[in-house]
Amino acid sequence: GQQLNQSPQSMFIQEGEDVSMNCTSSSIFNTWLWYKQEPGEGPVLLIALYKAGELTSNGRLTAQFGITRKDSFLNISASIPSDVGIYFCAGQWSSARQLTFGSGTQLTVLP
Amino acid sequence: EPEVTQTPSHQVTQMGQEVILRCVPISNHLYFYWYRQILGQKVEFLVSFYNNEISEKSEIFDDQFSVERPDGSNFTLKIRSTKLEDSAMYFCASKMENRVLAGGERDTGELFFGEGSRLTVL
Numbered sequence: 001g002q003q004l005n006q007s008p009q010s011m012f013i014q015e016g017e018d019v020s021m022n023c024t025s026s027s028i029f030n031t032w033l034w035y036k037q038e039p040g041e042g043p044v045l046l047i048a049l050y051k052a053g054e055l056t057s058n059g060r061l062t063a064q065f066g067i068t069r070k071d072s073f074l075n076i077s078a079s080i081p082s083d084v085g086i087y088f089c090a091g092q093w094s095s096a097r098q099l100t101f102g103s104g105t106q107l108t109v110l111p
Numbered sequence: 112e113p114e115v116t117q118t119p120s121h122q123v124t125q126m127g128q129e130v131i132l133r134c135v136p137i138s139n140h141l142y143f144y145w146y147r148q149i150l151g152q153k154v155e156f157l158v159s160f161y162n163n164e165i166s167e168k169s170e171i172f173d174d175q176f177s178v179e180r181p182d183g184s185n186f187t188l189k190i191r192s193t194k195l196e197d198s199a200m201y202f203c204a205s206k207m208e209n210r211v212l213a214g215g216e217r218d219t220g221e222l223f224f225g226e227g228s229r230l231t232v233l
Contacts, residue, residue, distance in 0.1 A: 033222075037154075040226065040227075041226050041227070042115075042202045042204070042224030042225050042226050042227050043154060043202070043224050044224070045221050045222065048221070088153065088154060090154075097159075097167060098144070098156040098159060098167055098169070099146075099154075099156060099222065100156070101153045101154040101155070101156075102153060103152070103153045104153055
């Protein structure tokens with residue numbers, strides 16, 4: 001099946017710093033999504049990307065859909081304590097198909 | 112705000128027992144999913160359901176698993192004879208529909224996840 005490699009696995013950063021994480025795939029996806037999961041909760045969608053090369057922002061979050069359609073990155077600017085959580089990328093081949101999730105990036109923001 | 116609700120939040124069961132996890136998707140949604148997450152690992156797809164039938168399933172979703180939409184609101188996942196390795200958080204998700212955006216791109220429609228049901232098999 002399709003595999004997503006997400007890195008880094010974990011990050012410890014100081015409040016106010018910028019964060020960057022990325023996902024790569026051996027196969028093409030037509031949609032890339034970024035989710036955040038907090039303890040005891042289900043994943044919540046942060047950003048959805050539908051077109052190769054697309055750069056989309058949602059507040060302090062910016063994500064890009066790679067030109068090759070095999071990668072995506074998520075940036076968080078000026079991190080704050082409530083950014084703590086696990087961030088997952090997810091790829092989708094077609095709109096009716098399943099999501100394939102990356103292994104997650106555990107973000108810890110130190111005050 | 113509408114949300115996907117799941118029950119129970121936590122279930123402990125003996126190996127070999129049957130388990131039913133229940134979900135109430137958002138009312139006007141058409142596509143329904145079960146995902147699972149083993150502790151500390153990534154979220155894995157189990158099954159999708161549309162128009163009263165399974166539309167896609169993963170290798171994990173073997174004969175021990177089944178899904179049902181017994182009425183207009185509930186969507187259930189049954190595990191017939193639980194194994195130790197079935198211990199995980201099970202997430203139900205739903206979405207409205209797939210739409211075509213102005214530029215021709217196909218919008219997946221946001222997938223809304225429930226808070227999950229933690230299954231512990233002893």
